[in-house]
Amino acid sequence: MIQFLFDTVIRALDLALIAVALSGVYSLIKFPNVALVQYSVTGAFLGMLLQQAGLPLLVALPLSAALVGLLAMLFNVLLFERLLEEGSAIALIGSLALSMILSAVFLLAFGPAAYRFDLPVAPAMRFMGARVTVHQLSTLAITLVSLGGFAAILFFTRLGREMRATATNCVLAAASGIGTRGVINATVFISGVLAALGGMTLAMRGSVSIDLGTQMLLPVFAAAILGGLGNALGAIAGALVISAAETFVTNTNFGPLFGQDFLFAPASYAQTASFALLVLFLLFRPAGLFTSEVNRV
Amino acid sequence: MIEASNIRAGYGDGPDILQDISMTASAREIVTILGPNGCGKSTLLKTVAGFVRPRGGAIRINGEGAETVPIHEKVRHYGVGYVPQTDNVFRTMTVTENLLMGARDLSRDTRNERFEALMTQYPTLANKRRRKASALSGGERQILSLARALMAGPRILLLDEPSAGLSPAMMHDVFEAIGRIRDAQDMCILMVEQNAYEALSISDRAYVLSLGKVALTARSADLLNDPAMERLYLGGDPDA
Amino acid sequence: DITLGAVIPLSGSNATPGEDQRRGIEIAVKEINDAGGILGEPLKVIIEDSAGKPQTAIDAARKLVTVDKVPLVIGSYSSGITLPMGEYLVQEGIPHLNPASTSGLVRKIGPTSFSMVGLDNVSTEFAAKEVIANGWKNVAVLAVNNAFGQGVAHEFEKHLEEMGGDVKTSVLFTGGQPSYRRELQQLEATDPDAYVFTAYGTDAALIMQESYELGLQTDAPWYSILITMMNKDTAAEFKQGLTGMDVGYLGAGGEGYKAAYEAAYGEGFLSAYGGYAHDAVLFAAKAIEMAGTTDKEPLLEAIRKLGDEGFDGATGEIKLDADGQRMSQPYLKFKVDGNALVPMD
Amino acid sequence: MSEALLELNGLSKAFGAHQVLDGVSARIRPGEIVGLLGPNGSGKSTLLNAISGFLPPDAGRVTIAGTDITARPAHVVTRAGLARTFQLPNMPTRMTTREVLRAGDVAAGAPRHMLRRTGRDDRIDALLEMFRLAHVADLPASSLSGGQKKLLSVALALRGSPRLLCLDEPTAGVHPELRTEMVRILKQAAGEGTTLLVIEHDMLFIRQLCSRCIVLDRGHLIADCAPDELEHNGAVVEAYLGKAVQKGKTAR
Amino acid sequence: MSDFLIHVSAVACLYGILALALNLQMGLSGLVNFGLIALFGCGTYGAAFAHLWGWPPLAGLALGLVFAALLGLFFARLGDRMSEDYWGIATLSLAEIMRLVFTNEQGLAGGAQGVSGLPVTFAALPADTAALARLALYAALLVVAFVICQRIARSGFGLSLKLMREEPQLARALGYDLARSRRIVMVVSSLMAAVSGFLYAHYLTFVGPEQLMSHETFLIWSMVIIGGIANNWGVVAGAILMQFALAYVPFVKDWFDVPSDFVAATRLIIVGGGILAFLIWRPKGIFPERIGGSHV
Ligand SMILES: Nc1ncnc2c1ncn2[C@@H]1O[C@H](COP(=O)(O)OP(=O)(O)OP(=O)(O)O)[C@@H](O)[C@H]1O
Ligand SMILES: Nc1ncnc2c1ncn2[C@@H]1O[C@H](COP(=O)(O)OP(=O)(O)OP(=O)(O)O)[C@@H](O)[C@H]1O
Ligand SMILES: [Mg+2]
Numbered sequence A: 001m002i003q004f005l006f007d008t009v010i011r012a013l014d015l016a017l018i019a020v021a022l023s024g025v026y027s028l029i030k031f032p033n034v035a036l037v038q039y040s041v042t043g044a045f046l047g048m049l050l051q052q053a054g055l056p057l058l059v060a061l062p063l064s065a066a067l068v069g070l071l072a073m074l075f076n077v078l079l080f081e082r083l084l085e086e087g088s089a090i091a092l093i094g095s096l097a098l099s100m101i102l103s104a105v106f107l108l109a110f111g112p113a114a115y116r117f118d119l120p121v122a123p124a125m126r127f128m129g130a131r132v133t134v135h136q137l138s139t140l141a142i143t144l145v146s147l148g149g150f151a152a153i154l155f156f157t158r159l160g161r162e163m164r165a166t167a168t169n170c171v172l173a174a175a176s177g178i179g180t181r182g183v184i185n186a187t188v189f190i191s192g193v194l195a196a197l198g199g200m201t202l203a204m205r206g207s208v209s210i211d212l213g214t215q216m217l218l219p220v221f222a223a224a225i226l227g228g229l230g231n232a233l234g235a236i237a238g239a240l241v242i243s244a245a246e247t248f249v250t251n252t253n254f255g256p257l258f259g260q261d262f263l264f265a266p267a268s269y270a271q272t273a274s275f276a277l278l279v280l281f282l283l284f285r286p287a288g289l290f291t292s293e294v295n296r297v
Numbered sequence B: 001m002i003e004a005s006n007i008r009a010g011y012g013d014g015p016d017i018l019q020d021i022s023m024t025a026s027a028r029e030i031v032t033i034l035g036p037n038g039c040g041k042s043t044l045l046k047t048v049a050g051f052v053r054p055r056g057g058a059i060r061i062n063g064e065g066a067e068t069v070p071i072h073e074k075v076r077h078y079g080v081g082y083v084p085q086t087d088n089v090f091r092t093m094t095v096t097e098n099l100l101m102g103a104r105d106l107s108r109d110t111r112n113e114r115f116e117a118l119m120t121q122y123p124t125l126a127n128k129r130r131r132k133a134s135a136l137s138g139g140e141r142q143i144l145s146l147a148r149a150l151m152a153g154p155r156i157l158l159l160d161e162p163s164a165g166l167s168p169a170m171m172h173d174v175f176e177a178i179g180r181i182r183d184a185q186d187m188c189i190l191m192v193e194q195n196a197y198e199a200l201s202i203s204d205r206a207y208v209l210s211l212g213k214v215a216l217t218a219r220s221a222d223l224l225n226d227p228a229m230e231r232l233y234l235g236g237d238p239d240a
Numbered sequence C: 001d002i003t004l005g006a007v008i009p010l011s012g013s014n015a016t017p018g019e020d021q022r023r024g025i026e027i028a029v030k031e032i033n034d035a036g037g038i039l040g041e042p043l044k045v046i047i048e049d050s051a052g053k054p055q056t057a058i059d060a061a062r063k064l065v066t067v068d069k070v071p072l073v074i075g076s077y078s079s080g081i082t083l084p085m086g087e088y089l090v091q092e093g094i095p096h097l098n099p100a101s102t103s104g105l106v107r108k109i110g111p112t113s114f115s116m117v118g119l120d121n122v123s124t125e126f127a128a129k130e131v132i133a134n135g136w137k138n139v140a141v142l143a144v145n146n147a148f149g150q151g152v153a154h155e156f157e158k159h160l161e162e163m164g165g166d167v168k169t170s171v172l173f174t175g176g177q178p179s180y181r182r183e184l185q186q187l188e189a190t191d192p193d194a195y196v197f198t199a200y201g202t203d204a205a206l207i208m209q210e211s212y213e214l215g216l217q218t219d220a221p222w223y224s225i226l227i228t229m230m231n232k233d234t235a236a237e238f239k240q241g242l243t244g245m246d247v248g249y250l251g252a253g254g255e256g257y258k259a260a261y262e263a264a265y266g267e268g269f270l271s272a273y274g275g276y277a278h279d280a281v282l283f284a285a286k287a288i289e290m291a292g293t294t295d296k297e298p299l300l301e302a303i304r305k306l307g308d309e310g311f312d313g314a315t316g317e318i319k320l321d322a323d324g325q326r327m328s329q330p331y332l333k334f335k336v337d338g339n340a341l342v343p344m345d
Numbered sequence D: 001m002s003e004a005l006l007e008l009n010g011l012s013k014a015f016g017a018h019q020v021l022d023g024v025s026a027r028i029r030p031g032e033i034v035g036l037l038g039p040n041g042s043g044k045s046t047l048l049n050a051i052s053g054f055l056p057p058d059a060g061r062v063t064i065a066g067t068d069i070t071a072r073p074a075h076v077v078t079r080a081g082l083a084r085t086f087q088l089p090n091m092p093t094r095m096t097t098r099e100v101l102r103a104g105d106v107a108a109g110a111p112r113h114m115l116r117r118t119g120r121d122d123r124i125d126a127l128l129e130m131f132r133l134a135h136v137a138d139l140p141a142s143s144l145s146g147g148q149k150k151l152l153s154v155a156l157a158l159r160g161s162p163r164l165l166c167l168d169e170p171t172a173g174v175h176p177e178l179r180t181e182m183v184r185i186l187k188q189a190a191g192e193g194t195t196l197l198v199i200e201h202d203m204l205f206i207r208q209l210c211s212r213c214i215v216l217d218r219g220h221l222i223a224d225c226a227p228d229e230l231e232h233n234g235a236v237v238e239a240y241l242g243k244a245v246q247k248g249k250t251a252r
Numbered sequence E: 001m002s003d004f005l006i007h008v009s010a011v012a013c014l015y016g017i018l019a020l021a022l023n024l025q026m027g028l029s030g031l032v033n034f035g036l037i038a039l040f041g042c043g044t045y046g047a048a049f050a051h052l053w054g055w056p057p058l059a060g061l062a063l064g065l066v067f068a069a070l071l072g073l074f075f076a077r078l079g080d081r082m083s084e085d086y087w088g089i090a091t092l093s094l095a096e097i098m099r100l101v102f103t104n105e106q107g108l109a110g111g112a113q114g115v116s117g118l119p120v121t122f123a124a125l126p127a128d129t130a131a132l133a134r135l136a137l138y139a140a141l142l143v144v145a146f147v148i149c150q151r152i153a154r155s156g157f158g159l160s161l162k163l164m165r166e167e168p169q170l171a172r173a174l175g176y177d178l179a180r181s182r183r184i185v186m187v188v189s190s191l192m193a194a195v196s197g198f199l200y201a202h203y204l205t206f207v208g209p210e211q212l213m214s215h216e217t218f219l220i221w222s223m224v225i226i227g228g229i230a231n232n233w234g235v236v237a238g239a240i241l242m243q244f245a246l247a248y249v250p251f252v253k254d255w256f257d258v259p260s261d262f263v264a265a266t267r268l269i270i271v272g273g274g275i276l277a278f279l280i281w282r283p284k285g286i287f288p289e290r291i292g293g294s295h296v
């Protein structure tokens, strides 16, 4: 049981940071920026380069995250602001195109191989019967701290209130004295930071190769939607639900039910489980887990 | 306080909606803008506020050129408060949060003080503090929007049909309140209205727009007593 | 010039073996040109990216045939692409050399399609024998969930059970995931005598790391089918005691190829597939040399003849059966020593 | 006794703990023009939503001409002869005013050959003219001004001569001169057999248009009388008209 | 050269049909479908099953059409309950489920190995004639699909779809049964997508789950957006332009003699950069939607 919980949390870690980043920008500028998953790959590569350049990990991580945040802002100013004038579908396709270009850059710079941070690895410890590695714990800590920080920004600072206001009604936000463009860029920056941290925590636990972004896209998307679009922290719940479903499907021995010793649902059905869950969920909660708007005419 | 001269403005690459508009409004004054639907009243307000950039002419606020100052700067520098005609609340936020959005730069004490004052003034809102604005009725939104603008303690107030959708009692209250704050806070109020009779009774001067031009400008009292005006703008008897 | 075509996955999820194929081709071209080319002319191979997508690959193959007018096309990697591409080439009567796909379906592509790689049944039979010889009767199998992995898992199970062993569970994983803990825990739950797996570099690296972290490597030995394709990316500390099998890069062609590869790229093989791509080029060159022309009919004739006689490449002797498929392949047992692979026996 | 066209029987609706409609019952006879009044937030729009199929009521029954339409989907209710407008009309961005009206025609069941004929377009033109929308006929409907959108939505609801026309604050934001015009148009529609239920705050408009008013306060009906009697009804003055009536402004 | 041209044109026609189907949903009716490829997959797997079971190819077409209609109806059914963003992700999920099932179930249709050896259309004709005949067939079907879409767009029904796209509440108030409109749109466009998939299967002679990757849907999306959302001319132009661009990208590499280690990166940069440049240059597409353009 403990192991189940733990596996769920760890899998949720894979998704949560990037999903929150996706959902954060989505709420503000109303299009799913699929290039975000590439930002996390960028973050991971950058972090490793910085570490190789001799920086201690504790410096390399935040530095890389900040740089990716800036990069995200840059793309927003140069590209997405312009595309969004014409609508979200166009911005979506634009972000796909940007993803392609970014993966070309990765391909040129890093080739298709997998990279790891230069970190010592030890066998898992036993913790209340569950197996846990040091890096799982440290990345758990990083994730909790950054999500906590983001939540604090969102709910307890002026910037957070302004983000939510801008997301809801940009015109009125401006009329309340909010520099909406600045707020949007701040959010984009934060989303870049979160995405980069997401990528780096993945790389700390395992490895990162250029294809990771593409592979992560759909589960991250699903988590963000499940949480409720435009509800940034809902994405955390979305990630937890999805990973619980996946873990349940793959970690449960259905053998006894069928009179066999072992019968596991194929691990390759884990994703199927999460997608099926998503569809079911949407049937019963057609607007995601959390919604912040009442639909009335 | 506000001085617009020879304003031309429009949307995108469309035609000029405002063709040549000059108007002024000063402190301690309520100026009402009247005119048929689609003549450009809201556009004028949006141009003064800074949502629409004028294609020609000048807008001066407190004597400073303000044509290109974006709205959020105007809010901060000149204390502009704006109540849009439609889509006038933060739908995903609660009533309380909506009001706090109006109170960006206030100290905690002033904020709480104003908040409580507004809550007592509009019990309709007080009952629904924690309700999401998207659940509110049309009239409740209208009041919320006005209250949000008042939270900031503006020096210049731009109101786009503040009384639309309000019950007679509420409309009366709102106009009375507007009249009171002009006097109490030396405010400059520019107000678009279709309920002309009530609006004129509290305002000092009025502009009547027609097709993007100023058709008439006069003191409110004079307009109220003008029988031709009565027929044209205040609604006559359909059977007559 | 004599120009050949190749369609391989240089981007997308199979970019690593694709890159290895590209290197193999590059080395082969250099070898041939250094030795004076073919029929006195320099050799050129136009390499196209399949992006791992059937449509892109077909477009590329069509371009090579109809525009560049190449007499022979090498490709591709995954069966999902090799099959339709091969079928198109067969329709056009163009010789097709398959350097990688090991699915049994490849056999049915058609008369002008030839495989430089031994199909699943050859390699898995060797692996199954090894596993039994090591005394592991109950094993858990882990393979990537694509045409290749499914084929390997299926064939391996068949052979092992014929030899009296038992596959407790076959777990297929989707490549490119950030973690394989779930898959590993499923394997572990069956408490096998050994873990048998096949995975590409980046996935394998993570699998080995996580199995090490989970302590799976202390419980039971790990055995890798096609060990070279995972060895490079995996850090030494996660693969101590790992054994496995792969094509033997031994003998005349193999040693030289290995040396040339390491000299050119400063690292060991990325996968097992560069060698076949390399051999495909050499094989094609030899066939053209024999035919004395690049015309379809004589060339096909020459390919069949060469296949009959046998051809010595970096991956050993290539002899083709009546269906144009490689008959046998020299496999070797390897064990990991630090970061290096050393042949056993 | 004449058969009721619209009959509401104990309609209730709550949002969470907030009881917005509390057992509302009313009958509207064919040909009547009924005003629905009430303070802001009293549940007028909610009542209209419950009638028109946009919000299923928690309890109660709605019938139109004897047909039970309780909680039926909006399009079924519309086919039973009801047309409605929204208090805050939103209009499409990528359709022109004329196209929106045409879509209304199609919905009203105009046969294809009729639609093609120019004669039909003349009717649209006449309507546009009537509501002073002719000069914006070919602009995207979303770019209309607030009042123009209101007018368009009223024009749209008038298409197809519905049996029961429910308008939610049709004059809010509309120029007084056009309000007068609207009274004329609506009376004409009533003359042609349409029954009207109009939510409104403009007492002048109500007095000119309606034959009867019902007043809602906190989900209850508190009055049902002729427009002229409203200001003599203590409960209505207390809840709805407030000081305005004392100063005689609405009595203008 | 002309063989290649014929090939690219033929495939472009099939993509054109697919893009028209997406446009009917997304452009005209505002149904943001991220799972379009599943409907296409109904056609390809219809062909595959018929081949596996030894049925005549046309039976495969019928099978594919039935699958697609059912799946389309199911999509429409989901749309009754969710708003467009959520519906989009639900369709994406269903498409992924379909792909994963076909990948994992090796007994179903070859699993990841797929089904190969389908007969190519017009196999009986000599190769050159067959290629031309195929092109003619696909082009004819593209024209048929175009005419259907154009008629829908210009009909009163099309008008109601636009209203549904823009202001669903208003459409309901006018008496439109949105669920019914959605069903009709989904079935019509699903059938179009399935026809395209069926022909594609018998063109490529291979059917496999890799053809159902979600990025294929996004490719069709790019075609629609580059061409011009909600404009049938634009959508067809976008599909043709995009397919030609993709097929001719390898030539760019040959002209500049790009070394083989840069081939993949070059391809990605040209495609990605091309799309971006296009979006910035013509954000409304080649042929933008004409507002007010419906003639009832
Ligand atoms: N979907 C909803 N969820 C929660 N509360 C709602 C919802 N819809 C309406 N309400 C509440 O019900 C009450 C009645 O709303 P309604 O819109 O019916 O008022 P109204 O009489 O039309 O007022 P107005 O004259 O201001 O338009 C309001 O207090 C509103 O906040
Ligand atoms: N966003 C916009 N884009 C294009 N045209 C617009 C836009 N907003 C308004 N217009 C046009 O400008 C004209 C004037 O609109 P405006 O909103 O200023 O009118 P108004 O005087 O406020 O009318 P009302 O009394 O109905 O609110 C309208 O005819 C409308 O067609
Ligand atoms: Mg206005």
Ligand SMILES: [Mg+2]
Binding pocket: B137, B138, B139, D044, D045, D046, D087, D168
């Ligand atoms: Mg209302």
